[in-house]
Amino acid sequence: MPSSPLLQVEDLTSHYGPIQALHGISLEVNPGELVAMVGANGAGKTTLLHTLSNVHKASSGKVYFEGTEITRTAPHKIVKAGICHVPEGRQVFGPLSVEDNLLLGSFSQRRNKAWVEEELGKIYQLFPILKEKHRQAAGTLSGGQQQMLAIGRALLGNPKLLLLDEPSMGLAPLLVAEIFRVVRELNEKGVTILLVEQNAKAALGIADRGYVLETGRVVLSADADDLLADEAVQKAYLGH
């Protein structure tokens, strides 16, 4: 008997004006899993995450989190419920300091000062460079450092589910490896993760399960290892 999914998405559709971006997506993420959603540019990966966080409206379909429907729940309440989202392109608050960025990540947890204090210490342990630069404006960090900041900021929201949108985008291969190592480590520490990536090889390499998204539809879903071995996936996404 499998445990009930942490996140369950049923037949989700979404539009930009008259253009349909998501054509009935169904997926689930179980507690403790690291699930990768891979697909080419424009497949609808970012739209899917935006729709889950409800910063982009769903047209139809349902999203359940811990058994409760959150399809139309306000974004700030979704964060409070435990879904924290690391947006594509980091989206750090550029003029604010690194530490302010992190503390704003704990906005939904701000009543629990002791926890925030402790968690901030953990983030600084995980990413020592952020501690070193904690007074600096976030906009002056390098791309990799901004990605670490964006992840740290989301972790300070005390996530039960972490949504990661293209963490490898625009980073040098060495940094990509570093970021993926951290993602894997976070998952091993018990954070459930839905990772959206164009870099299918790296993402599937650390994931338990994977989905392949094409033009707004899930076309494949399997264990990550099976997807890595799949001929069609290799041809389309892994460059074999």
Next chain:
Amino acid sequence: MFDQILQFLLTGITVGSTYALVGLGFAIIYNASDVVNFSQGEFVMIGAMSAVALSAGDSGLPLWLAAIGAVMITMLVGMALQRFAIAPARGASVVTTIIITIGASIFLRGVALVVWGKDLFPLPHFSGEDPISIGNATLLPQSIWVMGGAAALVFGAHYFFNHTTLGKAILACSCNKKAASLVGINVGIMLLVAYAMSAALGAMAGILVTPITFTSYDTGVMLGLKGFSAAILGGMGNPMGAVAGGLLLGLIESLSAGLISSGYKDAIGFIVLLLVLFFRPSGLFGKASVERV
């Protein structure tokens, strides 16, 4: 000559303090929502007029209570403006929102005209009208209230944006609304807070300065323009720049009124503004944004 200049400086700082508060209101709303709110002057007028109305007559409230009531009324007007005029136009261009706020200012002025008529109204001086001598220059006690009140409000605003979570959350909304939502900030509420704060600053400026300048339904027009100039002069979106711009504008006006011609004081103020815009389009204290991707 020196005494005269000292007198002009004192007057300039008093007037400039009012401009600074109005300019600060512009900067706060611009920062939070990218809207240039041309109703900012009307906040000043509504604050002053409400305080006059609440304290008038034998059954009127004591001045301090009337002032608190007036500030609250103005905050409600500010939040209503955001909720019913600005929020429905979400995603509209800057020009559209400017036209909306100009429309709102005409509407608010019209309502004030209907409610209070065209008369000029005073408020009593907070602590007497005996001028204080500084050398050969004089200063009204109310001027000290204006300067001190403005200084306190400016420091309060500075503290709020730099040292409180709520203040930083509003700044976060101004940098990136989507990211702010994604860390759990209720962006709609933050915008309401920003408008309420701007309205409160405007109302307090109006209440502080009305004992000296009097108020009427249309005092907001010129004060709004001056506050806007202050914000532009200092660099739009830089709250402390707006304060500096306000003080500078007050000083320029007062000195040019005294040394050149009082008839041209507004013109000279605006000429200086134009010159600054020609040579430093981002304002005196505006800085290019730092961003790396």
